[in-house]
Amino acid sequence: MSNPTSRNMNKLNCPYICPNAPPILEKSSYLQAGQKKSHENPFASPYVPGLIQPPEKKYYPADAPPHYLPQQMDSTSGDILGMGPIGPWAAGHVDWTPQAGMTGVRPVVDKYSITRYSTGEWRRNNLHTLTPRATDKAKALDASIKGDIAKALKDMDDMQNDSNKKLKERVKNLAHWKKQVQNTLKAISQEIQTLDADRDKLKSACRILMLPEAISRECLELRTFxxxxxxxRDDAEQELIKEVSIVGEIRRVFQDTLAKVEVQMAHNKAAKAAIEFDWSDKISTLKIDNRNLNLTSESNLILHHPGVARWPENATSLEYWEHFCKESIRNCEEVRKKSENLRGDLMTIILKGSQDMKTQADRTNLALAETVSATEQLCVKLEETLKSNLQTIADVEKLIDYLKESLRKVDERDKLSNTRLRNRNYGRPHVENCRDEAQYGLMAEAKFIKETSESLKGKLREAEAVRAELMKYRGELEKDIACKRKSLNIDQDRISRVRAHLPTPEEFADA
Structure with missing residues (x-):
């Protein structure tokens, strides 16, 4: 173990061991000029008998690592080991101190050994040797890779969840637009069916229109008889001609409307085809997105498809897609609205045309009724006149008979007078044939009878002329009565039966 003095020196020699502790500054001493540094070992001391102590048992804590690994009591301060009084070996200096590698601090080498490393350094070297750096890198790499993989998987899960949310939102949006397109398709399909039914009604109305035209023309033809x-060209004739003209105008309007209906039907079918394409595309897209939404990493229908992570050439923007959906529905709705308006105009034309035709038929019937009434009154008056004429003819014929009877009587008187005058003119002899009063009287009587006869003959001629006129007038009356009867038969019977088949506005509307 090192003494406190060595530890203090080590602290001075290794200020970087404990960088947080303030360094202990001591006053530096410098050599004077001409002085040399002493090479005496400061740790050397003279040998004293009894210096050798019994071995001391080193204490290691219970949680201490194995003895060949660094211990807590190891010194890492870089003590300069010195030789004691016992031992011939030269003292060396370790090179694991901050001064390692410097010239003059290498250990002294003798023939026995060198002092190069401390025990703590040996243990640390053992620890360094026993600690495989590749394993640490492998563990670090394993932890890093696992962390990266976990993070990547988590990020991929988050992105997949985000993609699933976006797919769900997209499916919801697609379902909404598919519903809108489907409703529009259903509406345009219903409109096409309704317009087709109204077109059939218009065609039936055109066919029914042939009946009133034929009736009006037949009535005009019948009146030619x-x-x-x-x-x-009475009011009835005028109304019949006007009726034929109105029928022609209604037919022209019907045909023009039918042409418009045909054009609108083509537009409706084109709009239906376009919206059907859009609906079919949305159904296909919805199926694909639903299938994609149901796909997972465990699905057995997933494969690698290189080159799909790019925008297709025909890809459109979301704004254009929404604009296309709105425009598709709007265009179809505009076509449907035009079709509805045309259907309204079509039914209005049918109803108004049938009502106009019914009104004109009423006007024609009223004119025919007035004509028939006037003709009947005239016929009654003609019959009365004919009866009066017949009575007059009978009276004139009686008068003629009376005149003839009177002429016969005058003729007998004339014969009597002529016989008397002849007898007197040719019967009296000689001087007896004189102009006596009787002769003058007979002459005057003969003259008067002659004048009366001539006058009666003139009256007879006048009576016969009057009778001839009356007979002619009778013929005219009879012919006129027959004409009126014929007209009544045409206007009242035949035309009435024909015009009873005129179609009503309800028949046009329900055609």
């Missing part, structure tokens, strides 16, 4: 006095 009226006799010439009734071939007039």
């Amino acid at each position: 009226r006799y010439e006095p009734d071939l007039v």
